[in-house]
Amino acid sequence: MATTTPTRDAYVPPPRRPQKEKPSERRQLWRSRLWRFDDKASPYAYIAPFFLVFGAFGLYPLLYTGWIALHRVSMTGLDSMEWVGWENFDKILHDPEFWTSVSNTFLIGVISTVPQLLMALGIAHLLNYRLRASTFWRTIILTPYATSVASAALVFALVFRADGGLLNWTLGLVGFDPVNWANGHWTSKLAISVIVIWRWTGYNALIYLAAMQAVPNDLYEAASLDGASRWQQFLKVTIPSLRPTILFTIVISTIGSMQLFGEPLLLEGGTLGATGGNENQYETLSIYLYNYGWNLGHLGPAAAVAWAMLALLLLIAAVNWLIGRAVRTSDSAVRRGATR
């Protein structure tokens, strides 16, 4: 829709600067110039704050990170930067702990995202029924989202404790021996995933619910005319219609799991948290960065880790784009099939 610059004549704007009396025609011309300038410049003025703040605290630091990554900077002397070239990258790429944290991040990402989204789908499907007190259910399921990372991690640290933990007590009732959750390579990752799943499942369920409610009904009608059962309708109609949303939640959860920090940090607290366990068994990339920069006090390698994270993100984005393209083409095929 095209907007035309309207002529304004019924209104005399408050003069922006003291003006001398001029012949009315010239004043008219002057004013319309002002209007035009107003129309041209305003949008830029409105979006400027975002780009200024992002430039100063987002883009500039991002590039500066790359510069720091090529230097030796120590926590004990932030003012002195010493050029070391690629040494920091070399350091982290040859550090087994770095690769441990890459694989930990990836594994925790998978075992927290997949069950979380599947459960969210199921819950959304249930919430999509006509329910009594539907708002009540939705709010309850969203409550974990109101809990901060720190609180959630601390409560679950108490649940997963080796001695006196709630979970081990429960297992004990069933007759299992207590498990030292934070100590095991798999159990600790599982514990962290549980925290993530607990916090985000309800949130994603609501997003799916919104998408489900937007699915046009005639699709279902057509499907039931074709004799599809409810389950088949769910598979053949609901899921394909939700595809973009599912893809979207996958992307968001992936970015989220790249950033896991509070959960591992507070799982055992103190120094063990800061190194992701005594064998780095649940060390994520963020923890690795934090430990290198803020505990060991070397900001150069920490900056290099940040760039490694960026590279990983771009890789994920590329994969995501490829999948997205595949989904879009098959989507349009499905749609063509559905409307035939």
Place this chain on the structure above:
Amino acid sequence: MRITRSGAGRRRRTAIVATTGLTVTALLLTGCGGSSDSGSKGADADGNITLTVADFGQFGYKEAGLFEKYHELNPKITVKEDTTAEEKNYYPKLLQQLNSGSGLADVHGIEVGRIKEIADTKADSFADLSKVIDVNEWVSWKAKQATAPSGAVIGAGTDIGPMSLCYNRELFEKAGLPTDRAEVAKRTAGGWEDYLALGEEYKKKAPAGTYFMDSASAMFNAVVSSSPEQYYDASGKPVYKESASVQKGWDLAAEAASKKLTQGLAQFEDQWQAALRKSTVATVVCPAWMAGQISTYAGDANKGKWDITSAPGATAANWGGSFLAVPKSGKNVEEAAKLVKWLTAPEQQAAVFKAIGVFPSNQGAYELPDVKSATLPYFNDAPIGQIYADGAKSIPEAVLGPKDGVIKDSISTQINNMEQRGTEPDAAWDAAVRTVDKAIG
């Protein structure tokens, strides 16, 4: 459709009122805000000053009631203590505060493993205490450790950590070991190898679920700290890979781990504290300041069950000990320095020693009866004055390095892995070297 502005205006006002309301409520909740500040304020209208002392572990001032006493002596000054349980978590935060130049307390505790790094890199941030305090009062090496290249003394020594051995009499008795101090000392007179042998004897008849020692890393630290050459050489080069004392300490720790003589607890952490509470460890290697930790965490229920004897072997060692430093950024630097001078004076150090057994670094204190004939009631009235005083004077002057603290912590973590997870000594050592090299940069 005309939209008047009054609606929007009213709403905006409502929002502002709501926000203000929230803030005011929060302020009311905290009791007039401001007062819960870091205390680095100048004097208020009446000339009253609050000084904040940030420290870690146990400095014993609270236990000895020194801050109240100071307030009695100087009614205009109130001292607040801000304590972090573990030094490992305290130091990174201190560096962060130094970097940002904010959030610093008026007085900061600094551990001996960090003092070199601070003196080398951050001396400008601290007041030179040699102008206020006579540094010759301390044992000579203590003052040297806190001296910056410029000659400024940035920290006043609080305590030193001469070694002893704390043991649980009750468990010793159950395991059929001697409980008398002199007897126990005799059994370990030959050094740490004897100590391990005693451990094996303990293990034979140990009460179920108990261990001879809490953590082999404590023994490692004791061995290393009894040697003048530790992690760095005199020129400031890290030599921890070749250092004889590190090697010896590591081998002993690995032996203790493989023989399952230790419960393998990370010291000071939650589970370590629980072990003291439940009395599942029979011995703890005890630098002077450790006694306070034990009495705190083992609790009143275990009073009198513990005892203290001299450390294995005949070497004097110093593990730990701290300094008090005054950041220049404070608003009451002068008053803070006076407080530090008072806290580290012989009488006060003696009072702290009496309270929790932290041994004075100020030589003037050694002649005081409170130190000379001190006993700790919690530890079966162990004559700690006598146990520590001999050792304190013969402690070798250790060469410190900037990353001592990190090196110690990294190696301790790996010793812990050997104990807890049965990690092979070589693999654990490699992991320790990796972490340490990362820390050294």
Place this chain on the structure above:
Amino acid sequence: MTLTSPTPTAPVKRAPTPKNTGPTRPSRFRMGAGQQMKGGPFAYLTLAVVGFGSLLPLYWTLVAASRTQDEVLASTPPFLPGGRLLENVATAWEQANLGKAIVNSVIVSSSITAATLFFCTLAGYAFAKMRFRGRGWLMTAVIATLTIPPQLSVVPLFMMMSGLGWGGQLESVIFPTLVSAFGVFFMRQYLIEALPYELIEAAKIDGANNFRIVVSVVLPVARPAMMVLGMLTFVQAWNDFFWPYLALNQQNPTLQVALGQLSASYTPDQSIVMAGALISTLPLLVVFVVFGKKIVGGIMSGAVKG
């Protein structure tokens, strides 16, 4: 123009206003499959289990915060709150500087929310309803920034803040999050639907200049979306952990930082830590109970976790 965004928006087809949460009100959406069906006992049972799982950790926080550590870690844990809540809160308050932390959290979250609302509504309006050169790729740039995690810039941010003299100050936490790409995107999506061009035209004919249009036309229309965005932003700012944890210290913390410090360094006493967790969670829980409906609606109208 069509926007080629790397992330599809959720949901795909959106109703103009997020008012689909009335329990009995017929939905504005056309009925989905499930909606014709009444929920059976199985649905209620499953939801009850999920709800129980959602609330249990919060209940456990309350139980643990009102007991002693020994009771919490006993071989048979307690299941009812005890009577030590106030003592534990007092200890946590003393140790972790919670009073100051609450004030700081309110200041930080309010400033961030206010700034985000103002700037994002302006930018969202510009992207939704104004024509200017470069609109398309600028919007793409905004969306691209969504995917940049804060981890990437913490090192230089930390150095910058020290340089600016903001180290450890609230400014260091407030300024980097004054605007949010999600906010711009959210307001734009809403205004495209909700703000008819006719209104703008009418105001222009009345001779309003652009800023007057914003004040008297755009803001009133955008109000429902601003409420939602405000709440989401507040929740996020309140719960933010990573950067504040690096930037602030216990002398001047936000609640989350104080909580992190409390557990990671001050006291290993779990019941006191839980008391701190309770204090930091309670305000938001209250907000959720009061505005639950609105927040649910807001998220369902396409929220993103940031």
